[in-house]
Amino acid sequence: MDENQEEDLSVAEVIEVQAGLTHVTAHICLEILDSVRHRRKLYMGEWLPEQVPDGRTTVVSAPVRAPDRITFDESRNTAPMVVLESLTPAARVAFVLRDMVALSFGGIAAIVCRIPQMCRKLASCACRHVRERCRRGRETASEVHTRVVTAFWAACDTGDLAALVSLLDPDATTLSDGGGKVRAALKPIHGADRTARFMLAALLHHPKLRATLQSVNGKTGLVLRHGTTVSGVVSFHVQDEKITDVWLVLNPDKLRSWNRS
Structure with a gap:
């Protein structure tokens, strides 16, 4: 096997490991979201995402x-977090994997245990919901x-x-x-x-x-x-x-x- 073949194999292996890690991480996130969603049904009053401190930021x-x-970094703004929390666990995972990770619908289907067509619908509806809410409430x-x-x-x-x-x-x-x-x-x-x-x-x-x-x-x-x-x-x-x-x-x-x- 020459050096080029070894290099190609190494890249393929990295891609395979990356895909495996994405799959496992998404599964864990889905389980956590399902568990949290169940606990929230018993939660007293309104539920809000935890806020994040920043040592640089006393004004x-x-x-x-x-x-x-x-000027602040807007990537951790509360509003998008609240919007994401309004999605079901499956819709949230489908949205993140498709819109941010560009995973195929077949790959998403294996994670959320739904057929690819359903995953396409979940991701599409979630994307539309998030964008409409964020556009309507643009900071x-x-x-x-x-x-x-x-x-x-x-x-x-x-x-x-x-x-x-x-x-x-x-x-x-x-x-x-x-x-x-x-x-x-x-x-x-x-x-x-x-x-x-x-x-x-x-x-x-x-x-x-x-x-x-x-x-x-x-x-x-x-x-x-x-x-x-x-x-x-x-x-x-x-x-x-x-x-x-x-x-x-x-x-x-x-x-x-x-x-x-």
């Missing part, structure tokens, strides 16, 4: 009065996001209800995830006025709460602390200079990485 410490400008520029969130916290800090309402989209939605372990709204809160009043009421119940503006999943958010312990992380979706979504993660189990850091 301004509270009290906050003036906007700041900073504003990072510097605008930071300015709006900074103004939002300033209004919370001073108890200015009118200013708070003016920063929120009329159809703004707030989700809070306490996991049944801490006090949180069990259902979504809709509307600018209700969201503003909810935030102010929550702060009144915790007068010693301290907040810092930090990067949360690559976008400016709020990290809430009692003393040195992180008790909540708030992320936002901003569109057309208005906050359309507020996500509050209060479940202590989802804040361990913040308290470790």
Whole structure:
């Protein structure tokens, strides 16, 4: 066997190993997603993905009065994560393997235990759903996001209800995830006025709460602390200079990485 044949064989072997690893990893992810989906049926209140700390990202410490400008990596933004969570496990795996890994429908079928035609439909519907949701909720520029969130916290800090309402989209939605372990709204809160009043009421119940503006999943958010312990992380979706979504993660189990850091 000459060197060229050895090189070709090596490449073929690498491709085979890569395909095998993709198959095994996808199987594990599918099993985890199925397990998580079952557990969520028993989960108390709203479920939100865990937020990710970033040591580089402290923007301004509270009290906050003036906007700041900073650019973040948007690849870990909360909004696409929330959209992906709305898909079934099979649809999510099919979407990722087809749209991001370019795996054939036959390969996807072997993983999700469906026929290739069904996998094509799953991936197509998931792709359309994700793109429509992301297009409809397209994020504003990072510097605008930071300015709006900074103004939002300033209004919370001073108890200015009118200013708070003016920063929120009329159809703004707030989700809070306490996991049944801490006090949180069990259902979504809709509307600018209700969201503003909810935030102010929550702060009144915790007068010693301290907040810092930090990067949360690559976008400016709020990290809430009692003393040195992180008790909540708030992320936002901003569109057309208005906050359309507020996500509050209060479940202590989802804040361990913040308290470790």
